[in-house]
Amino acid sequence: MTLTQLEIFSCVAELRGFTLAAHRLGISQSAVSHAIKSLEQELGVELLRRHSSHIELSNIGEQLLLRARAMLGLANTLRQEAADARGMKSGTLRIGSFGPTSTIRLLPTILQRYRQAHPGIEVHIDEGPDRQVLQWLEERRIDVAFVVLAEERFDTFALIEDQMVALLPIGHPLSKHAAVSLKQLCSDPFILTEAGSAELVSRLFMAARLQPNIRYRCSQLLSTLDVVSRSEAITIVAEASLPDDPAPRYIKKPLIPPVKRQVGLAVLDKRQASPAALAFIELASHIHRQ
Template identity: 60%
Template sequence: MSKSSWGNSMTFTQLEIFARVAELRGFTLAATRLGISQSAVSHALKTLEQEMGVELIHRHQVGVELTDIGAQLLLRAQEILGLSETMRQEAADARGMKRGTLRIGSFGPSASMKLLPDILEHYRRTYPEIEVRIDEGTDQEVISWIQERRVDVGFVVLPEDKLDTFVLCEDQMVALLPANHPLAGAQHVSLGELCDSPFIMTEAGSGPLLQRLFSAQKLAPNVLHRSAQLISTLAMVEMGFGVSILAEQALPARGSLHAKSYIKKMLSPPVTRRVGLAVLDERQASPASRAFIRIAVGLQRRT
């Protein structure tokens, strides 16, 4: 089959199915996400492989794995699909943006519980016909999803030089101590003082920031536990397993926890964290993405 013949017959639907199978690592999950049968997914992917003349995915009993050429072509497929969605949304924008899809990447309580709900409420009110899809992961996963065009816009910890970013808020980093900790009576604590206790290192949004902070002061915390989930980190602090540092905005309301389960202390010197939205390229961002960013930034300016 000639290059021109398979090039003419390849469809956006096949590319989307290929991208979903690759991202979700399975035919069943991809079929569910796309709302089609698993046999349709298998047929479309097999047809695409036949048309391109290469194997894109290794099929295993426990899932699927991209071939080397499959991983390479996935990036192209995601780029094509992203630009196609932008074109559709630009056309929809001319009609009042009544249809389209917005894929959002979100991480942790700071974004998913504190920022996103209010932004999404205003967005849905203004653009009720736009389909919104939300994927949640760590901040590093969200950055990868943006770069891979798996999501259109994502919440990230700033700075992030590889993406076009928009500041939403600034947050204080605070130390969390068990209620009976020797530093419980202190007005504030330093990073050095926290190194004397077992440390619970978050591997979520604040993880890279904490590592840079300790490294800058040539300190090495006594990391005995690592946790990617806020609830696990809080539980370990409550049980006296160690101390930790988290973003204040990520913490739940005190009424939802035991009043004396942990003690929050400001750091000395103070440490702040900025959270914002990011897109791969602002110039190529879809109208739906630009509208989401405009609403998000506008809301934060009012607060």
């Protein structure tokens, strides 16, 4: 069993296809098939079930995938430690990012400074909803993730704090209020934005024993803003996620009581984090201490 075989298996399992995995890895499809077949023969088990239009993992394949990702993560850390000994002139850093707050407001400045300090590190950025980014981190698909704090299952590092705000259509009756409560937001159709703080918003209503009238779910903030602007729904989002718009087509109101949100970085275990990941965290923390 080799790390190359495990990397190919992990890629096939993630993409659910030999052709897609071959394209991502930059190798032939026959090489992918041969690696999987050799791994299955060595282990004496079927890892993947082949169907006419797709593949799926067997039960033992699911178990091996978790072990494979752990081994690949450790191997990447070893490579990074060796690169660190050489002055961190090469290596890879995999970052998970969610929503406009991390992808647009935080990441560009940090990444620009990081590339200046470590030009030899190849940076991969995966974007997805906050829940998916957490899953990627747990499965070791990424090295470091932007997260909404607190997340007790990981080692975390706070970067910024902002507040949650209600967004209302222009002319909405609640727009006359200085601030609005969760209870006041339960009657109108509600849109849940799954790009950033969906978990936090859901927990807010649950803790207050309230149920919003969820009619829409959007994966992109811009779609959410469009629905609110057309007076079809109201919502709650993080203030830092909103675009800099001199003439927004919605009304922004703080919540009563105020709800703060912290955004930071997370790793599975800082003791096992790669030098590239630790350098990224140190730089990001320094930028946002200024």
